[in-house]
Amino acid sequence: MAGIYVHIPFCKSRCIYCDFYSQTSLTLRQRYVDAVCKEADARSSYIKERVRTIYIGGGTPSQLEPRQLAQIFHVLGSAEEVTIEVNPDDVTPSFAEALSELPVNRVSMGAQTFSDERLRFLRRRHSAGQVSQAVRLLREIGIGNISVDLMYGFPNETMEEWVRDIDAVLALDVEHVSAYSLQYEEGTSLSRMLENGDVSKVDEELERQMYYTLKDRLNSAGYEHYEISNFARSGYRSRHNSSYWRQVPYLGLGAAAHSFDGSTRQWNVADIRQYIEGVEQDKCVAEQEVLTPDNLYNEMVMTALRTCEGIDVSKLSEDYRSYCLAQAQTFVKNGLLVKDGTRLCLSREGLFVSDMVMTALMHVE
Structure with a gap:
């Protein structure tokens, strides 16, 4: 969708x-x-x-x-x-x-x-x-x-x-x-x-x-x-x-709008006049970033963990699944994350400190 x-x-x-x-x-x-x-x-x-x-x-x-x-x-x-x-x-x-x-x-x-x-x-x-x-x-x-x-x-x-x-x-x-x-x-x-x-x-x-x-x-x-x-x-x-939150592709139109096609992210210039003049002259008004596997994993953590369904680790590659579960251990033990089968979800207490938990689960080279 x-x-x-x-x-x-x-x-x-x-x-x-x-x-x-x-x-x-x-x-x-x-x-x-x-x-x-x-x-x-x-x-x-x-x-x-x-x-x-x-x-x-x-x-x-x-x-x-x-x-x-x-x-x-x-x-x-x-x-x-x-x-x-x-x-x-x-x-x-x-x-x-x-x-x-x-x-x-x-x-x-x-x-x-x-x-x-x-x-x-x-x-x-x-x-x-x-x-x-x-x-x-x-x-x-x-x-x-x-x-x-x-x-x-x-x-x-x-x-x-x-x-x-x-x-x-x-x-x-x-x-x-x-x-x-x-x-x-x-x-x-x-x-x-x-x-x-x-x-x-x-x-x-x-x-x-x-x-x-x-x-x-x-x-x-x-x-x-x-x-x-x-x-x-x-x-x-x-x-x-x-x-x-499920990383479904979307098209962003207008100044400062972002787009995502599953492998790249684009963002239009954040200036109304530059945007208008660029489109009128058939010029590119967007910058583009090709997303790495780490980018995609980190974005998944940041979005999926916001939802009540949380992260389904079974859908991750073996390396990222192992990494995610290892990073999550401390939060499961202290009650900020709940592990339910293959899913990791924020607990009631974890919701309020979600940024801290998400940051800890992200992959940094």
Whole structure:
């Protein structure tokens, strides 16, 4: 099952935590959409398998005009799962009506928090109340698969406040929830605030308990914890993202988009103007890396171990299987990994320190 990802790097305003490639000027939107469509045509043979998922991400795809989204889908066609990311305040009655005419059947919405105070801190442009309004409008046009993003670990956030956010997303009765701890990525406004002493990180033990509380409350409400940061009702896992974690080939279109064909990885230039001009002039806008066996093994560790299925060591070559099991012994003994037959999975405690475990299992020459 192959997929297509389209990066839409336009935002009306920039959140203080975001390090994804985007810009707030919308002047190049039409030329960019034209370039994406041209790139899609030029690279139509990149994926040999049937395309079953399409994901329009960003940035803020809902900042495109409906006719521009329609133009993209005219080129891409449809798929079994077609996701678009939206900001809650962009989901107006007219936007929802336009969306109903596209092949979109899944919407991912960035709520982040249901506290207006914390939304202002993040410089999000929507209010907490607009999230439920957006969900209602999407239901009215027949969208039966909605995902909502949450964040936790804000400076000075209490457990009680976090529980209120969890309860608020449960009240929406959506099919999928993604939740991430607030990250201080280098180069972001939030990182500079931390360096200047304007904010301080949440206590690590409190952050750990917030994660466990999230897991327990969503599990109790019937959501499956199928990946470190993702929870879904039965049958509603993100097929597109699940393909990434299983190392399935995908084509990335747009500035800064990545592609993977099973043996090589490509990434487009992270500059809107350079991308547009390059595509318009039929020039290559991507760099490419041929993946070594170590690269492929390390990527498998980094992706498969994120999922509830974990690593199936029986699918590894003898050398990598032996190496993986040897590296895993300590973590199995201390309870951070669970060995179940041929599978290695992160335990409840291991999920919170997953980066450390993954790094230890990777192969370094």
